[in-house]
Structures are given as C-alpha cells and as structure tokens.
Amino acid sequence: MSVSVAAPKLASYVQGRRNVASGGFVGVPSAIDGHVVALVSSDGLDSGAMLRYGRRVGGANLRKLTFQRRAMLLRELGGYLQTRKAELYEVSFDTGATRRDHFFDVDGGIGTLFSFASKGRRELPDERFAVDGALEKLSKKATFAGRHVMLPRHGVAVQINAYNFPVWGMLEKFAPAFLAGMPVVVKPATATSYVTAAAFEMMIDSGLLPEGAIQLLIGRTGDLLDHLEGQDVVSFTGSLETSLLLRNHRAISEKAVRFIAERDSLNAAILGPDAAPGTPEFDLFIKEVVGEITSKAGQKCTAIRRALVPRAFYDAAAAALRERLAGVVVGDPRLDTVTMGALVSIEQRQAVRANAAQLATEGRIIFGSLDEVALVGADAAKGAFFSPLLLACDRPRTATKVHSLEAFGPVSTLMPYDGLDDAIELTRRGEGSLVASMYTHEAHIAAELVEGIGPFHGRIVLIDRDCAAESTGHGSPLPPLIHGGPGRAGGSEEMGGMRGVFHYMQRVALEGSPNRLTSLTHVWTRGASELETKQHPFRRTFDELQLGETIRTEARTITVEDIERFAEFTGDTFYAHMDEDAAKANPFFPGRVAHGYLVLSFAAGLFVDPAPGPVLANYGLENLRFTRPVVPGDSIAVRLTVKSKAPRTPDYGEVRWDVEISNQNGEAVAAYDLLTMNAVTNPTAAKRP
Numbered sequence: 001m002s003v004s005v006a007a008p009k010l011a012s013y014v015q016g017r018r019n020v021a022s023g024g025f026v027g028v029p030s031a032i033d034g035h036v037v038a039l040v041s042s043d044g045l046d047s048g049a050m051l052r053y054g055r056r057v058g059g060a061n062l063r064k065l066t067f068q069r070r071a072m073l074l075r076e077l078g079g080y081l082q083t084r085k086a087e088l089y090e091v092s093f094d095t096g097a098t099r100r101d102h103f104f105d106v107d108g109g110i111g112t113l114f115s116f117a118s119k120g121r122r123e124l125p126d127e128r129f130a131v132d133g134a135l136e137k138l139s140k141k142a143t144f145a146g147r148h149v150m151l152p153r154h155g156v157a158v159q160i161n162a163y164n165f166p167v168w169g170m171l172e173k174f175a176p177a178f179l180a181g182m183p184v185v186v187k188p189a190t191a192t193s194y195v196t197a198a199a200f201e202m203m204i205d206s207g208l209l210p211e212g213a214i215q216l217l218i219g220r221t222g223d224l225l226d227h228l229e230g231q232d233v234v235s236f237t238g239s240l241e242t243s244l245l246l247r248n249h250r251a252i253s254e255k256a257v258r259f260i261a262e263r264d265s266l267n268a269a270i271l272g273p274d275a276a277p278g279t280p281e282f283d284l285f286i287k288e289v290v291g292e293i294t295s296k297a298g299q300k301c302t303a304i305r306r307a308l309v310p311r312a313f314y315d316a317a318a319a320a321l322r323e324r325l326a327g328v329v330v331g332d333p334r335l336d337t338v339t340m341g342a343l344v345s346i347e348q349r350q351a352v353r354a355n356a357a358q359l360a361t362e363g364r365i366i367f368g369s370l371d372e373v374a375l376v377g378a379d380a381a382k383g384a385f386f387s388p389l390l391l392a393c394d395r396p397r398t399a400t401k402v403h404s405l406e407a408f409g410p411v412s413t414l415m416p417y418d419g420l421d422d423a424i425e426l427t428r429r430g431e432g433s434l435v436a437s438m439y440t441h442e443a444h445i446a447a448e449l450v451e452g453i454g455p456f457h458g459r460i461v462l463i464d465r466d467c468a469a470e471s472t473g474h475g476s477p478l479p480p481l482i483h484g485g486p487g488r489a490g491g492s493e494e495m496g497g498m499r500g501v502f503h504y505m506q507r508v509a510l511e512g513s514p515n516r517l518t519s520l521t522h523v524w525t526r527g528a529s530e531l532e533t534k535q536h537p538f539r540r541t542f543d544e545l546q547l548g549e550t551i552r553t554e555a556r557t558i559t560v561e562d563i564e565r566f567a568e569f570t571g572d573t574f575y576a577h578m579d580e581d582a583a584k585a586n587p588f589f590p591g592r593v594a595h596g597y598l599v600l601s602f603a604a605g606l607f608v609d610p611a612p613g614p615v616l617a618n619y620g621l622e623n624l625r626f627t628r629p630v631v632p633g634d635s636i637a638v639r640l641t642v643k644s645k646a647p648r649t650p651d652y653g654e655v656r657w658d659v660e661i662s663n664q665n666g667e668a669v670a671a672y673d674l675l676t677m678n679a680v681t682n683p684t685a686a687k688r689p
C-alpha cells in the first residue's frame with residue numbers, strides 16, 4: 001500500500017494533550033478506492049503513564065462530581081455532538097458505510113449518550129455513590145444492619161473497540177463508565193480509527209469533560225496491558241481470537257482485572273410456523289433478513305447469520321429473499337441510489353470470502369457471488385466491495401460450520417426446520433448469541449421458543465404486525481435493552497442499562513448500626529435516631545428538612561360508620577368491608593375490616609399540615625404493604641420520617657418519607673414510602689410583601 005504524504009497523522013490524546021507518534025506509521029486505506037485516509041502509529045507513546053494519569057487525574061476529577069452532574073454533562077455532550085454530526089458523516093464514507101449506516105453509528109452513538117444521561121438523571125442520586133438494594137437485617141434487635149453501596153472503581157476503563165462502529169462503539173462504552181465516575185482510555189480499531197479520532201476530538205472541543213476523563217490510544221496497544229492494576233477494567237469488542245489473547249494476558253489474570261468481551265455471534269432469525277407466505281410476519285421476516293445482510297454491509301455484530309424457516313415455507317422464503325436482494329444497489333456509499341457500501345478493507349473482504357466459501361461447502365449459494373459484484377460509481381479493483389450473499393443449507397442438522405463460523409460481511413444462510421423443537425435445537429447450536437429474532441403472531445409459539453432458546457441469548461426480539469413499525473432500529477430511536485450475550489458472544493449480559501454503569505463500580509457491603517448506615521448512605525433507616533423539630537415538617541423547606549426528622553401523630557379510632565361512609569362514598573363495597581359473615585370466612589380477616597385506602601386516607605388526615613407551604617404536591621407512594629387488618633374499634637396513629645432527599649430543579653426537590661401506620665397495640669398495620677415535591681424556599685413566605 002502506498003503511503004501518501006498528504007494523509008494526516010492521527011494523534012493520540014495522552015495526559016491531556018494531543019500526541020503524535022514518533023514514527024512507524026502505517027496507512028489506513030479507504031474502503032472505497034484504497035487511497036490512504038490516515039497514518040497511524042503508537043510508537044513512543046508511554047502507555048503506563050497514560051494509565052497512571054487516568055487514575056490520578058481523571059479518576060479524582062470524576063469522583064468529585066455526583067451522578068446527576070455527570071448525567072447532565074453526558075446530555076450536554078450529546079447535544080454538542082449532535083450539532084457536528086454532519087462532519088462525522090463525511091469522514092465515515094471512507095469506511096464503506098452509506099448515509100443510512102452513519103445513522104446507526106453516529107446518531108446511534110449520540111443516542112446512547114442521551115439514553116445514559118436520562119437513565120442517570122432518573123435512577124441515580126445526586127451523590128457520589130449509589131445505594132443498591134434494601135436494608136438487610138443482621139441482628140435480632142435491629143441494632144446492627146447491612147446495606148450495599150456502589151462506589152466508582154479507582155482505576156481506568158480501557159476500552160478496546162471493534163472497527164465496525166467507530167463512533168457508537170466508543171460512545172456506548174464511554175457513557176456508562178463516565179456516569180459511573182471512571183476515566184476511560186479508548187483504543188479504536190485501526191481500520192476506522194480516523195472516524196473515532198474525529199468524534200473524539202469533538203468531545204475534547206466541547207470543553208465539557210473534566211481533565212483526564214478520557215484519553216485516546218491510536219495504533220497498537222504496545223505494553224499497555226502490562227501496566228494494568230486491580231482497579232482497572234478492560235472492555236473488549238472484537239473477534240474471539242483477540243479476546244482469548246487478552247483474557248489470558250498475564251496482568252489481567254494475575255491482578256484479577258475485571259475483563260469483559262463482546263465478540264462473534266451467530267445470531268438467528270426464526271420464522272414461526274404460523275407465519276406463512278402472505279402473512280405480515282412473513283413479509284417482516286424477509287425485509288429484516290435482507291436489511292441485516294445489507295446494513296453496514298453485514299458488518300454488524302447483531303446481523304442475522306442464520307435464517308430459520310419451517311420446511312413448508314423454505315422455497316417461498318428463498319424466492320422472496322432472492323427477489324428482494326435483487327433490488328440491492330452496491331457501490332460508492334456517497335451516492336444516494338446506493339443501498340449497500342463496501343467492507344472496511346481488502347483484508348476484511350478476503351476474510352469474508354474465505355469464510356463464506358467454507359459455509360458454501362455445507363450448502364449452496366442461492367444469491368450473489370463469491371467473486372463478482374455489480375457496482376455503481378465505484379471501481380471493483382480498488383474498493384473492498386463484496387456481493388450480498390445468501391446461502392441455503394438443506395441439512396442444517398448435520399452441518400457444523402453454518403452454526404460456528406461467522407462471515408463478518410453481507411452473508412446469511414437460509415435453513416429449514418422441522419417443528420419447533422428442531423428450530424430450538426438448531427438455534428442453540430450457535431452456542432450463545434447476542435440476539436435472536438422471531439416472527440410469529442402466536443403466543444404459544446413465542447412462549448415455546450423463548451423458553452427453548454432464551455438462556456442462550458442476551459436479547460430476544462419478538463416481531464409481529466403489532467410492534468414492527470416501532471421496534472429498535474426501525475421506528476424506535478432508543479437503544480435495545482442490552483447489548484451482550486452469553487457463551488460464544490462473550491458472556492457480557494452485564495452490560496445492559498444500569499448494570500452497564502455498575503460494571504465500572506464496586507459493590508461494597510456496609511455493616512453497622514442504623515445510625516451509622518444512615519449517616520453514610522444519606523438514607524434514613526428504621527432504628528436510626530428520630531429528630532423532633534418544633535415546626536411540623538410540612539412547614540419546612542426542602543433545604544431545611546433533615547434526614548430522620550419525624551412527627552408522630554395523635555390516634556384516630558375507626559368505626560363501622562366510617563367504613564360504611566367510605567364504602568358508599570367511593571363505591572368500594574367489597575364484601576370484606578361490608579359483610580361480617582363473608583369476611584369471617586376469608587382466611588385473612590377476623591370479620592369486617594377497614595379498606596386499605598381508608599387507612600391511607602385517614603393517615604394523611606392525621607399527618608397533613610393543611611396550610612399552603614413548601615410541600616407542593618403528593619408525588620406517589622412506593623413499597624406499600626398492608627401488614628395487619630384494621631377492624632372497627634381499632635385506633636391508628638402515624639409515624640412520618642424524612643427518609644431521603646433528591647434535588648430535582650433549583651426550585652424544588654423530591655422528599656421521600658418513611659411512613660408507618662400502627663394500631664393501639666403498637667403493631668404496624670401499613671408501611672410505605674411517601675414521595676412529595678418540596679419547594680427549596682417557602683413559596684408562601686416569598687409571596688409575602
């Protein structure tokens with residue numbers, strides 16, 4: 001390959017500065033015409049210093065921020081990249097990707113920033129740690145209890161990415177690590193590193209990221225892994241071979257470095273026996289299989305490699321797929337008429353061709369060619385173009401390669417199955433995949449397939465006429481629930497949603513007194529001290545309220561007349577409240593009992609302070625349990641305690657109250673968390689002249 005002098009040298013970003021290698025550059029060719037797009041090398045780069053700086057500067061800076069602040073920064077970063085995404089589209093064409101492919105990579109990547117930002121805003125506190133799970137009782141008298149917290153690890157997240165999604169691949173891993181409070185070293189795949197570098201530079205240009213939060217390593221990793229320590233995390237995406245090499249690296253095993261790999265996957269799509277030709281599900285299946293062959297020229301880890309159809313529909317499916325594939329236009333991805341671009345490189349084309357040839361030994365090619373492809377606006381001799389290829393494997397039971405060999409390109413194999421058991425058995429031969437999709441409108445077929453193949457997959461997509469238009473990657477702008485899967489796919493199911501954030505944190509069990517747990521977790525726990533203030537807590541602003549602030553109310557006796565009036569007023573005349581004999585026959589009740597909602601309503605009547613003040617709204621109840629029946633003649637009283645506080649806007653915040661309603665014997669009859677929105681400054685006081 002000729003090294004063009006005009007090609008730019010890609011810079012790494014090391015210790016807060018751009019860093020161009022000292023030599024040893026190799027050219028990265030364009031997938032379209034082979035010209036050298038960029039020069040890459042990591043020669044002379046001190047990767048040990050990179051890790052030390054990340055831990056010392058980046059980690060310390062990130063851990064100063066709360067989850068809410070980090071989530072906000074992610075949102076702002078997404079907004080910034082959004083304004084510059086057209087520049088990334090332009091750079092991306094040379095990877096062979098079409099405009100539609102850019103949408104998955106660039107827009108999809110920015111989408112993950114927004115998605116983690118809003119998840120973080122909704123699910124994580126304005127704290128630098130997160131409480132995970134409920135209080136655990138560890139002693140009889142409850143003076144010693146336990147609680148788990150999640151703390152950011154004090155290492156660096158080293159993220160080694162595959163070539164196929166240079167932007168999304170970086171951002172989908174960066175976002176959870178950043179939200180968790182862990183600095184990142186991004187190592188993009190060389191073949192498309194110029195696109196990652198462009199997106200990375202924009203992230204730095206945004207000025208939003210704290211110093212040391214992110215570094216970029218262009219070129220080979222060199223001795224980076226030798227410098228790993230126990231608090232570091234390595235997240236790898238790529239081939240099985242490389243993942244094994246890394247997993248077995250001495251530093252990773254010796255220091256027990258947290259390692260996760262996302263790798264090859266022989267994803268299956270299953271057409272249900274009810275989805276005969278002519279049904280919407282049949283058409284959706286055909287459309288999806290062809291879409292997955294051509295999108296990113298099949299270089300998607302979630303692409304459908306095995307298309308399973310009932311034997312009775314085998315010929316019809318083959319004909320429909322061929323017909324649709326005939327409409328695919330391969331060529332220069334910059335042209336709007338082109339629907340499939342090139343593979344990333346000539347080497348990748350050689351690998352795809354070799355693997356497809358292997359697959360063809362177990363079947364026949366029913367569409368496309370291993371050697372030729374008709375092109376629009378491109379030169380077959382210069383670019384890495386490859387024909388969409390559909391194989392048919394008549395005897396998938398005796399075949400082995402179609403279930404184990406991934407041709408990471410526009411290649412899929414159609415195969416017939418005989419009965420659902422057969423479909424399940426064939427799907428499972430993929431030995432663990434990222435995703436399976438099924439096309440059926442029958443509940444019992446979906447149930448049988450899910451039970452049969454579920455444990456072998458990270459995600460199962462159930463497509464039918466009711467949801468197809470809004471499914472992930474089609475109508476929905478939101479990312480799928482998880483990206484990862486068991487077995488061959490790498491065992492990375494941990495990476496979904498908030499678990500992906502927690503992957504970069506350490507779960508620590510704290511054991512101690514209720515007071516100590518309250519002071520550490522900022523969540524009041526039962527058994528901890530209660531604070532009494534002169535003022536009713538409803539008269540105190542969000543800022544004034546303190547954890548543990550409590551009122552205990554007077555008691556109120558509940559009468560039969562109360563129950564009857566409540567029944568009449570609400571229309572709830574359920575027999576347990578109205579009919580003594582029928583209630584007695586019920587195993588839970590001694591006779592007529594008060595409505596649970598009556599108990600709640602009377603409790604509010606006991607603890608509410610009615611005048612306008614800082615409490616703006618009742619926002620809901622959580623964890624409500626009725627633990628003991630309330631019978632006529634019982635007296636109920638309420639304890640209301642400030643459990644936790646979470647700012648929402650500069651003007652108000654959410655207060656969570658621990659509420660316990662008890663009877664005249666001190667026995668709890670109901671318990672719940674009450675949520676209110678409270679003003680930061682007292683609105684009634686502010687209005688006074």
Ligand code: NAP
Nearest residue numbers: 161162163188189190221237238239242262263264301408
């Ligand atoms: P790859 O060759 O395994 O490379 C993946 C990454 O590892 C690249 O950044 C590569 O850098 C780096 N690498 C290679 N050798 C290394 C070594 N000895 N030490 C440290 N790093 C090393 O995979 P790829 O060709 O880029 O990607 C295609 C594969 O990825 C396919 O098999 C596909 O199934 C899989 N994939 C899986 C998922 C998933 O989520 N499961 C997603 C996307 C892709 P260089 O480029 O500089 O060599």
